[in-house]
Amino acid sequence: xxxxxxxxxxxxxxxxxxxxxxxxxxxxxxxxxxxxxxxxxxxxxxxxxxxxxxxxxxxxxxxxxxxxxxxxxxxxxxxxxxxxxxxxxxxxxxxxxxxxxxxxxxxxxxxxxxxxxxxxxxxxxxxxxxxxxxxxxxxxxxxxxxxxxxxxxxxxxxxxxxxxxxxxxxxxxxxxxxxxxxxxxxxxxxxxxxxxxxxxxxxxxxxxxxxxxxxxxxxxxxxxxxxxxxxxxxxxxxxxxxxxxxxxxxxxxxxxxxxxxxxxxxxxxxxxxxxxxxxxxxx
Amino acid sequence: xxxxxxxxxxxxxxxxxxxxxxxxxxxxxxxxxxxxxxxxxxxxxxxxxxxxxxxxxxxxxxxxxxxxxxxxxxxxxxxxxxxxxxxxxxxxxxxxxxxxxxxxxxxxxxxxxxxxxxxxxxxxxxxxxxxxxxxxxxxxxxxxxxxxxxxxxxxxxxxxxxxxxxxxxxxxxxxxxxxxxxxxxxxxxxxxxxxxxxxxxxxxxxxxxxxxxxxxxxxxxxxxxxxxxxxxxxxxxxxxxxxxxxxxxxxxxxxxxxxxxxxxxxxxxxxxxxxxxxxxxxxxxxxxxxxxxx
Numbered sequence: 001x002x003x004x005x006x007x008x009x010x011x012x013x014x015x016x017x018x019x020x021x022x023x024x025x026x027x028x029x030x031x032x033x034x035x036x037x038x039x040x041x042x043x044x045x046x047x048x049x050x051x052x053x054x055x056x057x058x059x060x061x062x063x064x065x066x067x068x069x070x071x072x073x074x075x076x077x078x079x080x081x082x083x084x085x086x087x088x089x090x091x092x093x094x095x096x097x098x099x100x101x102x103x104x105x106x107x108x109x110x111x112x113x114x115x116x117x118x119x120x121x122x123x124x125x126x127x128x129x130x131x132x133x134x135x136x137x138x139x140x141x142x143x144x145x146x147x148x149x150x151x152x153x154x155x156x157x158x159x160x161x162x163x164x165x166x167x168x169x170x171x172x173x174x175x176x177x178x179x180x181x182x183x184x185x186x187x188x189x190x191x192x193x194x195x196x197x198x199x200x201x202x203x204x205x206x207x208x209x210x211x212x213x214x215x216x217x218x219x220x221x222x223x224x225x226x227x228x229x230x231x232x233x234x235x236x237x238x239x240x241x242x243x244x245x246x247x248x249x250x251x252x253x254x255x256x257x258x259x260x261x262x263x264x265x266x267x268x269x270x271x272x273x274x275x276x277x278x279x280x281x282x283x
Numbered sequence: 284x285x286x287x288x289x290x291x292x293x294x295x296x297x298x299x300x301x302x303x304x305x306x307x308x309x310x311x312x313x314x315x316x317x318x319x320x321x322x323x324x325x326x327x328x329x330x331x332x333x334x335x336x337x338x339x340x341x342x343x344x345x346x347x348x349x350x351x352x353x354x355x356x357x358x359x360x361x362x363x364x365x366x367x368x369x370x371x372x373x374x375x376x377x378x379x380x381x382x383x384x385x386x387x388x389x390x391x392x393x394x395x396x397x398x399x400x401x402x403x404x405x406x407x408x409x410x411x412x413x414x415x416x417x418x419x420x421x422x423x424x425x426x427x428x429x430x431x432x433x434x435x436x437x438x439x440x441x442x443x444x445x446x447x448x449x450x451x452x453x454x455x456x457x458x459x460x461x462x463x464x465x466x467x468x469x470x471x472x473x474x475x476x477x478x479x480x481x482x483x484x485x486x487x488x489x490x491x492x493x494x495x496x497x498x499x500x501x502x503x504x505x506x507x508x509x510x511x512x513x514x515x516x517x518x519x520x521x522x523x524x525x526x527x528x529x530x531x532x533x534x535x536x537x538x539x540x541x542x543x544x545x546x547x548x549x550x551x552x553x554x555x556x557x558x559x560x561x562x563x564x565x566x567x568x569x570x571x572x573x574x575x576x577x
Contacts, residue, residue: 263571270569271570274521275518275521
């Protein structure tokens with residue numbers, strides 16, 4: 001059995017889920033605050049890029065997205081090019097996610113392979129087999145950056161486009177992880193090879209230094225066809241997975257990685273300190 | 284020259300560890316010149332008091348009161364500057380939770396709002412009494428808030444969330460504005476006792492209210508000055524603020540001794556208050572600059 005196909009005569013990928021967007025149906029991540037930021041979740045069938053540097057929790061967020069999807073009746077596939085299955089099973093178990101059990105129930109599939117096999121995606125490919133077996137609604141590729149090892153820089157966009165198109169035509173909402181060295185400044189360049197325009201949604205994970213400690217910020221940079229929260233929100237990797245908290249309201253320059261308090265907030269702090277009898281810093 | 288790794292000065296081996304000439308903030312020194320208007324106003328009022336005839340024999344030709352000039356000056360120098368102080372106190376309280384900031388902001392808001400209303404009501408056909416009533420009462424309310432703020436010794440309320448602090452401030456500022464609006468209506472309806480009788484001069488009630496306001500502003504100024512001089516890290520913000528309060532107090536006292544609205548003593552007082560407004564603004568400016576301690 002295959003995933004939902006476009007109706008005869010339908011043109012464009014947005015026809016894959018007729019009426020779903022209009023009815024307000026979204027692909028929920030299951031992380032309440034993130035779904036709020038996305039105004040309910042991702043658009044069905046969208047290709048989402050999850051960009052961030054190492055240690056930012058891309059894999060954790062992606063796994064949580066799949067596990068939550070399974071609990072909502074949406075099977076998922078996790079394709080990894082870097083970690084071995086046992087390692088992923090173990091790490092997921094630490095968050096309370098039993099991936100082996102989900103696999104036994106045919107609601108989840110973990111594929112540990114080489115990027116070259118993904119590039120060969122076709123009717124008899126490894127990926128196509130898995131798509132037929134569990135009819136996923138969600139799929140994660142960890143990470144798209146690994147394709148760079150097998151594809152020339154000039155061909156990267158074409159290959160990425162082919163993979164995204166392949167998944168879209170099978171009605172799968174994909175999440176593509178991208179190892180980005182820097183997402184900062186005015187350019188907001190997420191990838192060096194110009195993949196940003198190929199995807200429908202970009203979520204950036206960014207480390208920020210505040211008061212000599214590294215904290216994590218999350219922002220929805222792009223979301224085609226939907227409004228979304230534009231603010232940077234702090235998040236943390238807890239024992240239950242990703243926890244998104246309040247926006248960073250009092251800081252400027254978060255995208256540079258070295259934010260500072262906004263001028264007004266700084267002035268307000270100076271104002272209090274000027275009058276306070278006890279000069280103990282408090283904010 | 285741009286600071287690079289090459290030209291950042293090496294720490295001085297003698298003296299305080301970790302502080303170099305290149306990293307220390309510029310030293311701020313209090314300027315005595317900016318404090319000079321205080322005694323100058325006092326002397327000017329004393330001289331005018333000796334020179335000018337008493338109210339009964341006062342020649343109106345000596346008064347200068349063009350319509351709307353006062354309103355414009357009150358709006359710019361008293362109302363706007365006070366609103367800026369109220370705003371930064373608002374932000375500061377939400378962020379830091381020091382209760383004295385609520386009082387400081389409420390005082391500034393009362394002073395600014397009553398100055399704004401009074402400035403534009405001066406030229407009413409029924410006479411200046413409602414404007415003077417509102418202005419003087421507002422000055423008294425503001426001075427009380429400032430004195431309480433300057434004596435408030437309790438620390439910040441850390442348990443209250445920013446949301447609760449915001450609600451407290453909205454309630455406090457709303458209360459001040461509500462009271463002033465109500466009082467203004469009552470004064471315009473002629474339901475308050477007279478503060479000023481044209482051709483006769485100020486009433487005893489006005490003398491008490493205005494005198495108290497002037498004295499309390501002076502007290503608040505002295506208390507903040509004490510805090511400034513007893514502090515290790517003398518803040519330029521506090522310096523400008525206590526001078527502003529002092530000038531406001533002296534200005535109100537000058538108005539107290541005035542023969543008629545627009546006479547030389549009144550203008551001396553008004554000038555002091557306008558200068559006080561400028562100093563309030565300067566205090567806020569130093570907070571924005573962030574190099575306010577020495």
